Amino acid sequence: MDKKLLGKRINAARKERGLTGEALSELCDINATYLRQIESGAKLPSLPLFVCLCDKLGASPAYLLADQLGGGAAGGEALLELRRRATPGQLRLIDAMVQSALAVMDDEAGRP
Numbered sequence: 001m002d003k004k005l006l007g008k009r010i011n012a013a014r015k016e017r018g019l020t021g022e023a024l025s026e027l028c029d030i031n032a033t034y035l036r037q038i039e040s041g042a043k044l045p046s047l048p049l050f051v052c053l054c055d056k057l058g059a060s061p062a063y064l065l066a067d068q069l070g071g072g073a074a075g076g077e078a079l080l081e082l083r084r085r086a087t088p089g090q091l092r093l094i095d096a097m098v099q100s101a102l103a104v105m106d107d108e109a110g111r112p
Helices: 003-016 021-027 032-040 047-057 074-083 088-109
Strands: none
Touching: 003 032, 003 047, 003 088, 021 032, 021 047, 047 088
């Protein structure tokens, strides 16, 4: 996973919402320095923090991960390659993120 691309998407979503780094870090109950590290690509957020960021930014996981997964068939192939190379812990995280993204998309489409 390209931490810099994810950080850029989080940063862009934060700015779109008109939030400062300090405000978003308070909303997610983290240190502002840690958020800056995530946005710069130095760190990856934990799954609970990723979910909080999605919630507070009003952004779907699919939006924040769009650069990671690509689109169409190529995106599916990229996801399969990520799964092939992932450790068991990373697999659990990937699966949780994909499930979360699908749930958000279902909610947005009005599906139960």
